[in-house]
Amino acid sequence: MNTPKKSLDITTAKSSRLDQVDFDNLVFGKYYADHMMICDYKDGAWQTPQIMPYGPMEIEPSSKVFHYGQAVFEGMKAFKDDQDKVWLFRPEENFERINISSKRMAIPEFPKDYFFNSLETLLDLDQEWVKKGEGNSLYIRPFAIGTEYGVSASPSNEYKFIIICCPAKAYYSTPVKVLISDHYSRSADGGVGFAKAAGNYGASFYPTNLAKEKGYQQVIWTDASTHEYLEEAGTMNVFFRIGDKLITAPTSDRILDGITRKSIIDLAKHEGIDVEVRKIKVSEIVEAAKNGTLKEIFGTGTAATIAQISGFEQDGTFYDLPEVENAYNVKLKKKLQDIQANKAEDPFNWRYAV
Numbered sequence: 001m002n003t004p005k006k007s008l009d010i011t012t013a014k015s016s017r018l019d020q021v022d023f024d025n026l027v028f029g030k031y032y033a034d035h036m037m038i039c040d041y042k043d044g045a046w047q048t049p050q051i052m053p054y055g056p057m058e059i060e061p062s063s064k065v066f067h068y069g070q071a072v073f074e075g076m077k078a079f080k081d082d083q084d085k086v087w088l089f090r091p092e093e094n095f096e097r098i099n100i101s102s103k104r105m106a107i108p109e110f111p112k113d114y115f116f117n118s119l120e121t122l123l124d125l126d127q128e129w130v131k132k133g134e135g136n137s138l139y140i141r142p143f144a145i146g147t148e149y150g151v152s153a154s155p156s157n158e159y160k161f162i163i164i165c166c167p168a169k170a171y172y173s174t175p176v177k178v179l180i181s182d183h184y185s186r187s188a189d190g191g192v193g194f195a196k197a198a199g200n201y202g203a204s205f206y207p208t209n210l211a212k213e214k215g216y217q218q219v220i221w222t223d224a225s226t227h228e229y230l231e232e233a234g235t236m237n238v239f240f241r242i243g244d245k246l247i248t249a250p251t252s253d254r255i256l257d258g259i260t261r262k263s264i265i266d267l268a269k270h271e272g273i274d275v276e277v278r279k280i281k282v283s284e285i286v287e288a289a290k291n292g293t294l295k296e297i298f299g300t301g302t303a304a305t306i307a308q309i310s311g312f313e314q315d316g317t318f319y320d321l322p323e324v325e326n327a328y329n330v331k332l333k334k335k336l337q338d339i340q341a342n343k344a345e346d347p348f349n350w351r352y353a354v
């Protein structure tokens with residue numbers, strides 16, 4: 001282990017729970033690494049981050065987070081290369097985004113050195129939890145919650161910033177079928193759609209359950225005012241390939257500025273693929289599915305990486321999308337994973353050595 005970083009209090013676990021994990025049958029989010037970080041905000045300042053064994057914590061039942069959902073989170077991943085070195089993927093982006101989300105949710109910004117010192121220390125202590133090999137990663141979940149006691153509807157004066165980690169493989173183990181939403185909305189102009197606010201996800205569970213009852217794993221959300229334009233899926237941004245062109249919706253205050261999304265845009269351009277970032281109508285996709293020019297749909301996200309979408313329902317009709325040869329989603333996923341696990345050159349400087 002490297003020398004412990006300054007400005008952290010570290011209590012290590014007495015023993016590891018690593019042997020309790022069935023790495024061959026990993027269920028996303030089921031097992032947590034031995035250590036976590038908790039940093040309290042009180043008296044107007046973030047206190048010294050505490051690294052401690054993963055486990056339950058005490059929070060007042062009247063805490064704001066339980067009543068008003070004052071909570072934001074991030075999803076990021078660490079990878080291990082063939083020489084056992086651990087790498088993070090674009091962690092600066094996650095750091096910036098959690099503070100953008102926090103600002104929107106009236107949560108104080110978290111200091112950069114606390115964020116990076118905590119991540120590096122956790123990954124040092126729990127490096128055995130990062131498995132190598134294709135598709136393996138340690139999923140890292142930083143989050144911030146309002147913990148002040150009292151149910152008055154106002155921003156909390158106390159917070160906890162917490163980082164927990166869980167070993168992960170593919171979030172979706174098979175291609176995903178989706179339902180295009182023409183009624184429920186994920187977000188609206190002026191809302192919090194761009195932020196990784198916990199409530200964005202909680203609010204999507206009911207419509208997603210309805211879609212699941214019909215055999216779909218996810219919903220693709222359309223714009224709240226007209227339902228004419230495709231926006232994003234519940235856990236992913238979405239890309240459409242029409243002919244040889246790759247199209248994705250522009251980010252806005254309704255759509256999450258996905259880190260995998262922007263990496264795929266850059267990677268695709270680097271591979272010579274024609275990428276269009278523009279508004280995309282539901283009717284355009286339906287028409288392309290009917291005339292055979294819609295070749296692929298796929299989702300991108302930290303947890304999902306790249307998930308092939310094998311068909312969609314719109315207005316009661318199901319459109320099947322059989323796998324194509326030389327699929328962009330397969331090629332781009334491999335390129336991305338090779339960069340993440342230090343198996344390929346990193347022309348974009350995305351890897352961060354831990």
Ligand code: COI
Binds near residue numbers: 075
């Ligand atoms: C991620 O991809 O990290 C996400 O935040 C999606 C999550 C809701 C599983």
